Amino acid sequence: MKKLFLTMVVAVMAISANAQVYVGGGFGVASTSVDGSDDVTTYKFVPEVGYAFNKEWAAGVAFGWEGADKGAKTVSVNPYVRWTFVSNNRVSAFVDGGVEYAHLYGNGADTDAFSFGLKPGVAVNLTNHLSFVSHIGFLGYSHAKDNNSDTKADQWGLDFDGRNITFGLYYSF
Secondary structure (H helix, E strand, O other): OHHHHHHHHHHHHHHHHOOEEEEEEEEEEEEEOOOOOOOEEEEEEEEEEEEEOOOOEEEEEEEEEEEEOOOOEEEEEEEEEEEEEEEOOOEEEEEEEEEEEEEEEEOOEEEEEEEEEEEEEEEEEOOOOEEEEEEEOEEEEEEEEEOOOOEEEEEEEEEOOOOOEEEEEEEEO
16 A cells, blocks of 8 residues: 555656646726716636646636626636647647636526637746736637526637736746
8 A cells, every 4th residue: 555655746747747736816806887877897817727838838717706896797617728839948829629618697687608729828937937918819610598588698719809918927836
């Protein structure tokens, strides 16, 4: 039993020596003021953790939580596989292939959404451990179902505009 445990510890250490764990994500806060109504504060928090197997391949998962102080909220989970196809010491270009599930709730909302597809991105290494990461666009399929009315929406396509850009910081161990 001791030999098996020691073998497992050595194997985990050997795998860890060739790979990197990274954590990061993004967040946002905004306040909207409309004449004649109350101000609304919206927020978004998307932590992420991943594991780089080598310089080309990584896998990770992002967890999202967003909403408004006077409105509906959304929770989401997005596991993905990342392929880095161009890389030098400072800049890398990659594409994430992933699946996302999101649930919108509160204020009468009850909607489930599912999507899968590709998200291209760019990473800029600020230091050996800190990177600025941006995802730009989405190519894939999305499905949403309003559980209150059984209304469904399906969408295939490419969404590559200024409203579909995210920014975040990642720390690699």
